[in-house]
Amino acid sequence: MHTSLSALTTVVTVLAQHGPAEVVISGLTLDSRQAGPGTLFFALRGTATNGHQFIPKAVAQGVAAIVCEELPAELDPNTTYVQVPDSAEAMALMAAEFYGHPSRKLQLVGITGTNGKTTCATMLHKLFRELGYHCGLLSTVQNQIDEEVIPSTHTTPDAIRLNELLARMLKVGCTHVFMEVSSHSVVQHRVTGLHFAGGIFTNLTHDHLDYHGTFDNYLKAKKGFFDMLPKSAFALTNADDKRGAVMLQNVRGRRETYSLRGNGTFRGKLIENAVHGLHLEVDGREVQFRLIGVFNAYNLLAIYGAAVLLGEEPTEVLTVLSGLTSAPGRFEPIVSPKSRITGIVDYAHTPDALENVLQTIADIRQPSQQVITVVGCGGNRDGAKRPVMARLAAELSDRAVLTSDNPRFEDPNEILAQMQVGVPAEALGKVLTITDRREAIKTAVALAGPGDIVLVAGKGHETYQDVQGVKSDFDDKHVLATMFDLLGK
Structure with missing residues (x-):
């Protein structure tokens, strides 16, 4: 795939250009390590690094052209420089143009909100495949082209990767694509230039304030996605959420x-x-679903509504939807073979999500069942939710074990100290703090008696633990099953 630089610059505002416009572009990148002959390199201002500092490296590797917000003091005569007001926005618009605007030829549906994005996107993908369509999925858990699984590193890929994936999906015959749209992706222009057939809003609660700064900014980021929807699209929102x-x-x-x-x-x-x-009445029809919890009742309604708005027959949608299971790591049960302890692995990493999961367990538990919760909070993320998460675990469980999640570059013991502040004085006796997550899960299983419920929250589908920039193998589901076996449960 190739085009001319002049064709790509027609879709952006150019403040200045140095060098020939008729340069052949055969690839796009924001990583200077991948820059080379025929490549267009985008210098982005990231949260951790500024891509402008890598312009000399890209030039040294023979890059064809550079898009930047500030021109270097020295300009290489063999390189074309394009100065724009916003490199991230330019990259999104130029990537869509380079790949032939694949989103315009697809029924692309975006799902945004604090909780429920992955479940809605995954189940819409499953639903439409069952209805006979070729579909794509872009989610936190994984990206998929029909059955082909492509590992996911971000909730929403960067604009180049995103348009490349959409082009691949279109090429193999996909008609529908369902994608999570994170608040970060809206602010960082990852979804700019895409044509959506519809947008879904699930809910909005306390999350990502480490990035957005204030709840109002977080709200505006979500709203920004709906503001970009074209006149031909549908906007489907949760009427029961105040936002x-x-x-x-x-x-x-x-x-x-x-x-x-x-x-x-x-x-x-x-x-x-x-x-x-769940047993629900949906638009006058009674349906039994395999998912559990009121929060999933909302997810199911969103999925059903989106399918109908995409032109599918309501009864057929409900029939297929009734047989589907949720996304990996979302209220995923694992039952011990001997003691019939029910382990539940869930991605709940926000106060609202944890409360939803624990409330769901409270709704379905028997009076004799003890609920033991293992929970932690990620490092280098919003610290304000840490004491809240601990308080909820203590108040809504019979026993709670506070532990490490993905500490990243923070001291896990400091994170746990911040969590412990939220534990009410009257609940201190039923809360343990164990830094090692494996030991914490082992302790929770050891505390559980026959028929009890052990919730392991926070990581869900993740198969690693991030400590000081190193990702080591760690799968809550695997560890939980191993402890059932090890302790003879």
Whole structure:
């Protein structure tokens, strides 16, 4: 694939250009290590590094052209420099142009919100494949082209990777693509220039304030996704979330809602929430689903509503949806063979998500069942939620074990000290603190009696633990199953 630099610059605002415009571009990159002949290098201002400092390296490797916000003091005569107001925005627009705007030829649906993005995207992908379509998935857990799994490193890939993946999906015959849209991706212009058929809003709670600074900025980031939807798209939001209506303000496309309280375009009513699944009435039809929990009732309504808005027949959608399971690491049960202890692995890493999971367990547990929760908080992330997470675990569990999550570059003991502040005085006796996550899970299983419930929260689908920049193998599901076996449970 190749095009001319002049064709790519027509879609961006150019402040200055030095060097010939008729340069052949055969590849795009934001990584100077991948720069070379025929490559267009984008110098981005990141949160950790400034790509402008790598311009000399890209030039030394023979890069064809450079897009930047500040021109270097010395310009190489064999390189074309394009100065733009915002390199990230330019990269997104030029990547879409380079790959032939694949999103315009696909039914691309984006899902945003604090919780539920992965479940909605994954289940929409499963649903539409069952309905006979070739589909793509872009999610936190993994990217998929039909059955082909492509490892995922970010909730939303960078704009170059994103357009490349969409082009691959289109080439192999995909008609629908379902993707998570993180708040970071909106602010960083990763989804700029994409054409969406629809957008879904799940909910908005306390998260990512380490990046956005304030809750208002976080809200604006989510709203920014809905503001970019074209007139032809649908905007589907949760009417029962107090920020749902905000998302629809000034939206150009169709404004639709879903609700469990009876005020939405798509209406649901909770009949039963039990260990075997949800029994819901959806738009007048009673349906039994395999998912558990009120939060999943909302996810199911969002999925159903989106499918209908994409033109699918309601009864057929509900029939297929009733047989589907959730995404990996989302309320995923593992039952011990001997003691019938129910282990639940969940990605809950925000106060709202943890409360939802524990409330769901409370709704379906038997009076004789003890609930033991293992939970930690990630390092180099919003610290304000740490004491809140510990308080919820202590208040909503019979026993709680506070432990390490992904400490990253922070001291795990310091993170745990911040969590412990949130434990109420009357609950101190039922809370343990064990830094080593493996030992914490082992202790929780040891404390559990026959039929009890052990929740391991925070990492879900992740198969690693991030300590000082090194990712070591660690899978909560595998560790939990190993401890059942080791302790003869």
